[in-house]
Amino acid sequence: AQTVTQSQPEMSVQEAETVTLSCTYDTSESDYYLFWYKQPPSRQMILVIRQEAYKQQNATENRFSVNFQKAAKSFSLKISDSQLGDAAMYFCAYRSAWDTDKLIFGTGTRLQVFP
Amino acid sequence: DSGVTQTPKHLITATGQRVTLRCSPRSGDLSVYWYQQSLDQGLQFLIQYYNGEERAKGNILERFSAQQFPDLHSELNLSSLELGDSALYFCASSVDQRRETQYFGPGTRLLVL
Numbered sequence: 672a673q674t675v676t677q678s679q680p681e682m683s684v685q686e687a688e689t690v691t692l693s694c695t696y697d698t699s700e701s702d703y704y705l706f707w708y709k710q711p712p713s714r715q716m717i718l719v720i721r722q723e724a725y726k727q728q729n730a731t732e733n734r735f736s737v738n739f740q741k742a743a744k745s746f747s748l749k750i751s752d753s754q755l756g757d758a759a760m761y762f763c764a765y766r767s768a769w770d771t772d773k774l775i776f777g778t779g780t781r782l783q784v785f786p
Numbered sequence: 787d788s789g790v791t792q793t794p795k796h797l798i799t800a801t802g803q804r805v806t807l808r809c810s811p812r813s814g815d816l817s818v819y820w821y822q823q824s825l826d827q828g829l830q831f832l833i834q835y836y837n838g839e840e841r842a843k844g845n846i847l848e849r850f851s852a853q854q855f856p857d858l859h860s861e862l863n864l865s866s867l868e869l870g871d872s873a874l875y876f877c878a879s880s881v882d883q884r885r886e887t888q889y890f891g892p893g894t895r896l897l898v899l
Contacts, residue, residue, distance in 0.1 A: 708890075714892070714895070715890065716878075716893075717890075772841070773834065773842060774888060775831070776828060776829040
């Protein structure tokens with residue numbers, strides 16, 4: 672069974688600085704998808720970024736980028752030029768490309784942004 | 787706004803009762819997923835429907851059931867409620883089963899007293 676591990680329960684960053692959130696996963700599959708979701712205090716789950724395992728190029732979305740290391744089964748999220756609105760819980764998630772479509776989530780990292 | 791709607795936003799009920807949570811997927815999405823977020827279990831997949839048919843089951847209790855109607859909206863029924871069922875219940879939708887991103891609704895916060 673696949674698992675997703677987020678080893679940083681909490682992280683903090685100064686406004687305008689850069690922060691990296693870590694995620695590792697375990698799978699025997701070669702084709703899958705990885706996601707970062709953001710959950711602000713409103714509790715809404717918002718998609719931040721998506722990575723397809725068969726693509727070597729790291730995904731980027733504006734200030735958000737990932738470092739996808741397939742061999743190491745690592746999928747970290749880098750937030751550049753951090754803003755107060757980035758403060759939230761961040762969840763890493765895995766989805767198989769061939770099995771069920773369920774998302775398997777990590778336990779989350781709470782990000783605090785200080786002015 | 788993801789385009790996925792869920793009602794009600796909040797629900798307070800007593801142990802032993804039954805509740806129904808409703809989800810309307812994004813326009814054009816055929817697949818609906820239900821997830822439970824609780825303090826002790828984290829975010830867990832419950833069940834998936836695709837175009838009216840059940841496609842996958844996760845850690846869904848026998849006291850819970852779901853269905854997807856011809857207009858593609860879905861309902862999650864929770865019965866014989868226990869204190870431990872208190873959680874945030876999310877619905878998500880995607881265009882089809884494969885290779886598509888799931889977009890989440892705002893969730894229904896259930897409190898069982």
